[in-house]
Amino acid sequence: MNFLPLWRYQNQLIDGAIITLELTVIAALCGLIIGIGGAVALKGRATFLRWLVRGYIELFRNTPSLIQIFIIFFVLPSVGLKLPAFEAAAVALSLYFGAYSVEIIRAGLDSVPRSQIEAGQCLGLSGWQVFRHILLPPALRNAYPAVTSQFVLLLLGTSLASQVAADELFHVAGFIESRTYRSFEVYAVICAVYFAMAMAFKALFALISAAAFRWPRRR
Amino acid sequence: MALVEIRDVHKTFGRVDVLKGVSLDVEEGEIVTIIGRSGSGKSTLLRCINALETVDAGEIRVEGQKIHSGMPDLKQFRQRVGIVFQAFNLFPHLKVERNITLAPLLTGRIDKAKARVLAEDVLTRVGLADKIDAWPDQLSGGQQQRVAIARCLAMAPHLMLFDEATSALDPELVGEVLKVMEAMARQGMTMILVTHEMGFARNVANRIVFMHQGRVWEQGPPAELFASPKTPELASFIASAK
Numbered sequence: 057m058n059f060l061p062l063w064r065y066q067n068q069l070i071d072g073a074i075i076t077l078e079l080t081v082i083a084a085l086c087g088l089i090i091g092i093g094g095a096v097a098l099k100g101r102a103t104f105l106r107w108l109v110r111g112y113i114e115l116f117r118n119t120p121s122l123i124q125i126f127i128i129f130f131v132l133p134s135v136g137l138k139l140p141a142f143e144a145a146a147v148a149l150s151l152y153f154g155a156y157s158v159e160i161i162r163a164g165l166d167s168v169p170r171s172q173i174e175a176g177q178c179l180g181l182s183g184w185q186v187f188r189h190i191l192l193p194p195a196l197r198n199a200y201p202a203v204t205s206q207f208v209l210l211l212l213g214t215s216l217a218s219q220v221a222a223d224e225l226f227h228v229a230g231f232i233e234s235r236t237y238r239s240f241e242v243y244a245v246i247c248a249v250y251f252a253m254a255m256a257f258k259a260l261f262a263l264i265s266a267a268a269f270r271w272p273r274r275r
Numbered sequence: 276m277a278l279v280e281i282r283d284v285h286k287t288f289g290r291v292d293v294l295k296g297v298s299l300d301v302e303e304g305e306i307v308t309i310i311g312r313s314g315s316g317k318s319t320l321l322r323c324i325n326a327l328e329t330v331d332a333g334e335i336r337v338e339g340q341k342i343h344s345g346m347p348d349l350k351q352f353r354q355r356v357g358i359v360f361q362a363f364n365l366f367p368h369l370k371v372e373r374n375i376t377l378a379p380l381l382t383g384r385i386d387k388a389k390a391r392v393l394a395e396d397v398l399t400r401v402g403l404a405d406k407i408d409a410w411p412d413q414l415s416g417g418q419q420q421r422v423a424i425a426r427c428l429a430m431a432p433h434l435m436l437f438d439e440a441t442s443a444l445d446p447e448l449v450g451e452v453l454k455v456m457e458a459m460a461r462q463g464m465t466m467i468l469v470t471h472e473m474g475f476a477r478n479v480a481n482r483i484v485f486m487h488q489g490r491v492w493e494q495g496p497p498a499e500l501f502a503s504p505k506t507p508e509l510a511s512f513i514a515s516a517k
Contacts, residue, residue: 059291175364178352179378180428189377193368271368272412 062245064227072228073249075142076245079214079224083149084207091157091203097186109158116155122216124148129220131192145217145224153210162248164199165191185199190212197269204261215250225249276339278303278465279324284333286319293319295489296322296333301467306460308476309469312512317469320486321438324467327357337434345440354382355429361439363419365411365426372407375426384430396461397425401455402412417448419453420484428459435459437468477501485509 062069096115097105116124129144139147168191192239218227229246233239277300286294293353301307322328323335326344329398335342340352361398365374373396376390385393391407398404401421404470411419418439427435437456441449453475459480460466476483476496480503484494487508 171360171362171364172366175360175366176378178325178327178353178356179426180352180382181378182349182350185381189381190366197368256403257425269368271410273410274367 057241058238059241059245061238062232062241063231065235068228068232069225069245069249072223072225072246073253074099074216075223076211076225077253079142079146079217079222080207082146083153083210083214086146086150087153087157087179087210088203090154091161094154094158095165099165103204112151113158117159121148121152121213122219124152125216125220131223138180141217141220144220145222149210149214149217151256152205152213156206157203160199160202163202164195164197167198168194191273195200200261200265200269201266204258207261208257210262211257212250213255234272278305278338279467280336281320281324282334282336284320284323284330284335286316286323286328286331289321290312294323294330295490297382297486297489297491298333299484299494301465304463305465305482306386307468307482307484307512308480309467309486310471310473310476310512310516311492315486317486318438321358321436321467321469324436325353325358326405327358328482336503350382354378354384354430355433356436357424357432357434358436358438359420359423359427359440361443363411363416363423363443365419365423367411369411370407370410371403371411371414371422374411374422375429376425379429382430393429394425397428398422400428400458401425402451413450416444417451420444420452424452424455424459433465435464435465435466439469439471441470441472446514471516473501473513485512487512 094109097109100106125145125148128139128148129141132139172194173186174188176190181189214224215226217224218230221227225246229242233242236242279299279301281297281299284294284297285292289473297320299317309320311317312316319328323330324342326342326346326349331343335399337356342352346352349407366377369377372391372394375394376385379393380387380390381384394407395404398407398408400425403418403421403425406414406418406422411422414422438455441452444452449472453472456466456468456475468480482494483497483500485492485500493504493506493509501513504513
């Protein structure tokens with residue numbers, strides 16, 4: 057076992073880790089927006105929109121995300137939509153994360169009792185005000201643990217982007233391996249990097265939770 | 276013109292006729308208590324008054340305005356009508372102050388600078404000025420209900436509805452809430468209450484409305500109604516409520 061040959065590739069590894077983080081954070085933010093929007097649409101009155109969201113969820117949750125990335129990268133150019141590897145992976149992973157987020161956030165919204173909405177309506181608030189100030193905060197708190205574990209799955213799933221040659225961590229690992237022939241060492245290192253990133257995010261999420269959800273839990 | 280005019284209101288849930296032609300007037304400044312067995316339609320009637328339920332037939336007018344859930348200025352109407360629920364329905368994620376000031380701020384009744392003063396003012400009226408920075412779940416049931424009343428008062432309502440406001444409370448906490456309601460009554464607030472508190476109905480209300488099987492069965496001043504009920508249904512209800 058010899059880790060020394062890897063040392064000269066540390067800049068590539070750091071760059072790969074940064075790309076992985078960027079991909080994760082972009083997909084998570086876009087996915088969350090999709091999640092909240094989709095959950096609202098699912099609870100809304102527009103039948104067509106509900107069907108659309110439902111179809112989207114089923115499509116992205118029941119097909120391999122690797123193939124989703126392939127379709128966006130290899131197939132969309134044939135209809136004139138050509139995205140570079142990173143952008144294609146970001147779009148695919150956003151849609152993938154969004155599909156799971158819709159269901160998680162919908163469950164969060166459903167967990168808030170109807171009486172809370174009524175109380176807001178009775179104070180003369182608009183539908184949007186009730187949603188934003190009364191429904192959403194407790195819903196997000198209830199959805200939060202599931203969203204964060206889905207986030208870690210997303211972080212690990214970004215390695216799929218290597219297959220369309222996005223320069224993220226796993227792709228960099230393949231490159232270093234081909235140069236050094238140190239398979240075990242390379243993959244041990246990037247495993248440790250993924251693990252460290254996942255742990256760092258968990259710590260960050262705990263801090264965010266403590267800051268954002270300060271009200272006491274119901275007894 | 277009465278403040279609240281209810282004309283021949285019908286309401287059905289599925290196949291159950293909950294209200295079968297209810298008519299009732301409530302004058303400004305009046306305290307009307309609705310009593311009756313569970314399932315008699317009292318809470319549904321109350322919920323119809325601020326359009327939480329839509330009536331199937333008949334009409335409800337408040338301050339001359341016809342009430343229904345599709346009315347264009349529903350929000351403005353509800354800002355003038357306070358409702359207190361059995362389960363308090365405070366917002367658990369907002370401190371007491373924010374629970375009270377959220378609606379006045381969002382509806383533009385007050386600006387940010389006056390919010391805290393308003394919260395202090397209405398909390399003083401319910402005797403909870405020291406709880407302004409507490410979370411709802413740190414309060415007892417009685418305190419939560421008083422905050423819920425203060426939250427309504429912050430909107431300066433023309434009419435207050437109470438839907439079994441004390442039914443979810445431990446017996447020793449009922450008194451503090453009733454005291455606040457009595458004080459509101461003395462200050463001339465128009466109040467419609469659904470309650471099981473016969474003592475309150477007897478001592479504070481101007482009029483008792485006895486509902487039975489989705490109809491106003493009997494009504495009148497408390498002393499008269501309790502002393503000599505005209506119908507056997509009311510007589511047996513009073514006997515069972517003792």
